Amino acid sequence: MSANAAVQDNKPVVRKDISKFSWTIKEIKKNKVAYAMIAPFFILFFVFTVVPVLLSVVISFTTFNMLEWPKFVGMDNYIRLLLDDEIFLIAIKNTLVFAAITGPLSYLLSMFFAWFINELRPKIRAFVTLIFYAPSIAGNAYLIWTILFSSDQYGLINGLLLDLGIINSPILFFQDKNFIMPLIIVIALWSSLGTSFLTFIAGFQVVDKTLYEAGAVDGIKNRWQELWFITLPTMRPQMMLGAILSITGSFGFGDIISALVGFPSPDYVAHTIMHHLQDFGGMRFELGYSSAIATILFFMMVGANLMVTRLIRKVGT
Amino acid sequence: MASYNKPAKRYRALNRSLGGDIGVYIVLAIIGTIMVIPLVYAIAQSLKPLDELFIFPPRLFVVNPTHKNFGDLFRLMGTSWVPFSRYIFNTLFYSVTGTIGNVLLSSMAAYAMSKIKFPGRSFLFQMIVYSLMFNATVTGITNFITMSALGMVDTIFAIIIPAWCTTFGLYLMKQFMESSVPDEVLESARLEGAGEFRIFIKIAMPMVKPAWITLIIFAFNGLWNQGANMFIYSEQLKTFNYAIGQILAGGIARSGAAAASTVVTMIVPIIVFIITQSNIIQTMSTSGMKD
Known part of the structure; x- marks a missing residue:
């Protein structure tokens, strides 16, 4: 089937009687209807995604407040960000720490739980999938953690610890610098078994079963070898998508953090680049400066993704 | 034996x-x-x-x-300045119109990108893949500038129209069509003289039912859970989720009602997922990224 498609693909390309350019023009004219079909989506995509990204790079070299025409200031915003803005450096550090922990962990948890769940029988499998996936779609259910870890004796955790005599006074979980980061990381992980988790669930189900029998003949003895030598190499496409979704997701917990520990967070312990952006863009209307923040964030996210997908491409080669 | x-x-x-x-x-x-x-x-x-x-x-x-907490929740809703039914209507209206446009535009684009060989399609798909690598925080501020230039700020369009072009929806649909709609069927329809639009609606769409159910669920969940939106100021345009958050900020006396509202908002997506789980898993099984 793929060989067949390749033949169809190649046929028009090997024409030698016309130049590549005029062939392209001819193909474009022939496929007018295709462009009509993608136009509505891609016009909106350009207006609401491509243009904003390019615009934020441009505006990051200016000062702009929506009222006056932007003034070109060169690299000033970036210099100010990196040399003059201590809180931004805290934000970068927090974002990287948070993303470096939640991204890979959420990815590995998605993969391993999906693998474990795949061992179950179909009826139970559907139920367990629901249990693991539910937190990620349950709206603002993460707020229930503020009651679980509430700072008074009525919170479940504090109440339990007090009752058992482990502590004498309630712990202020969401105000205490030592607890904030670990706690939001746990909550973020809890709510992060989302689309990438489903990708893995589905990926495990469609692995060709005859490969396992062939593998057993070749000396594969247990489930770990089976995972490493057969399942994961055939699931590389799912691993790629899962990685991208997990990494992008790990940069997107700003709203959850604000809802749990407030904005700005105590002593900026949970202040991320998203919060810095919100501060300067949404509140102070320093659009040039905040565009510089957004541009840095953009390159961080895309850079992390490209790095990891390049790494995954090497798996099994 | x-x-x-x-x-x-x-x-x-x-x-x-x-x-x-x-x-x-x-x-x-x-x-x-x-x-x-x-x-x-x-x-x-x-x-x-x-x-x-x-x-x-x-x-x-x-x-x-x-069930007193649920009663309290509805009583609190009655005290808001804008009638609460208005917030519920807004959320429903945004969710439905946003979802319909989303599924239509992304399936149509996905059909063309997976089944018609036109110049530029792999470049466009590469852009879609790159767009999965960052989130909307990056584009928030400049989107605000674009939207005010288009006069969309503080109108219903600021919510609905961006919801029509979620790149992940297009990505899923394109991957699914590529592996589930056989080219031979489309080819024979073309030989019989059917136009691409007709083939898309009559032949391709019925074959990818799991994918559009998945797109509907993802788009609807996203819109349904939408809270405060930075492009909307007017109270009468805001959503159910936002309004409930405002009401429940009222402290300890309302913690029962707060829990009730959490249950109300989480139960809808969970039930929808239970009903559609097998379709969604089927769609995700083709979602891998080939390199």
Whole structure:
């Protein structure tokens, strides 16, 4: 089937009687209807995604407040960000720490739980999938953690610890610098078994079963070898998508953090680049400066993704 | 054979040891319990009468369940300045119109990109893949500038129209069409003189039902859970989720109603997922990224 498609693909390309350019023009004219079909989506995509990204790079070299025409200031915003803005450096550090922990962990948890769940029988499998996936779609259910870890004796955790005599006074979980980061990381992980988790669930189900029998003949003895030598190499496409979704997701917990520990967070312990952006863009209307923040964030996210997908491409080669 | 009259013995599956199986079950049971406790706790809180909400030591489960908290929630809704039905209508209106446009535009584009060989399609698809690598925080501020230039700020269009072009929806649909709609069928329809639009609606769309169900669920969930939106100021354009958050900021006296609202908002997406799970899994099985 793929060989067949390749033949169809190649046929028009090997024409030698016309130049590549005029062939392209001819193909474009022939496929007018295709462009009509993608136009509505891609016009909106350009207006609401491509243009904003390019615009934020441009505006990051200016000062702009929506009222006056932007003034070109060169690299000033970036210099100010990196040399003059201590809180931004805290934000970068927090974002990287948070993303470096939640991204890979959420990815590995998605993969391993999906693998474990795949061992179950179909009826139970559907139920367990629901249990693991539910937190990620349950709206603002993460707020229930503020009651679980509430700072008074009525919170479940504090109440339990007090009752058992482990502590004498309630712990202020969401105000205490030592607890904030670990706690939001746990909550973020809890709510992060989302689309990438489903990708893995589905990926495990469609692995060709005859490969396992062939593998057993070749000396594969247990489930770990089976995972490493057969399942994961055939699931590389799912691993790629899962990685991208997990990494992008790990940069997107700003709203959850604000809802749990407030904005700005105590002593900026949970202040991320998203919060810095919100501060300067949404509140102070320093659009040039905040565009510089957004541009840095953009390159961080895309850079992390490209790095990891390049790494995954090497798996099994 | 000696065992011909015995019931067939169940052999262990290939490469699976009993100890390993038990280990898997134990891990899933423990982690599954941790995953579900906060949700169970939310439901229990919503059913607790006031004296059980503030009891020491606190209990996970409810002893005398009451539906009073849900009553309180609806009573609180009645006290808001803009009639609460307006917020509910807004959320429904945004969710429905946003979802319909989203599924239509992305399926149409996905059909063209997966089934018609036109110059530029791999470049455009590469852009879609790159767009999965960053989130909307990056584009928020400049989107605000674009939208004010287009006069969309503080209108319903600021919510609905951006919802029409979620790149992940296009990505999923394109991958699914590529592997589930055979080219031969389309080719024979073309030979019979059917236009691409007709083939798309009459032949391709019925074949990718799991994918558009998945797109509907993802788009609807996103819009349904939408809270405050930075492009909307007018109170009468805001959503149910936002309004409920405002009401419940009212402190301890409302913690029962707060739990009730959490239950109300989480129950809808969960039920929808239960109904559509097999379709969604089927769609995700083709979603991998080939390099």
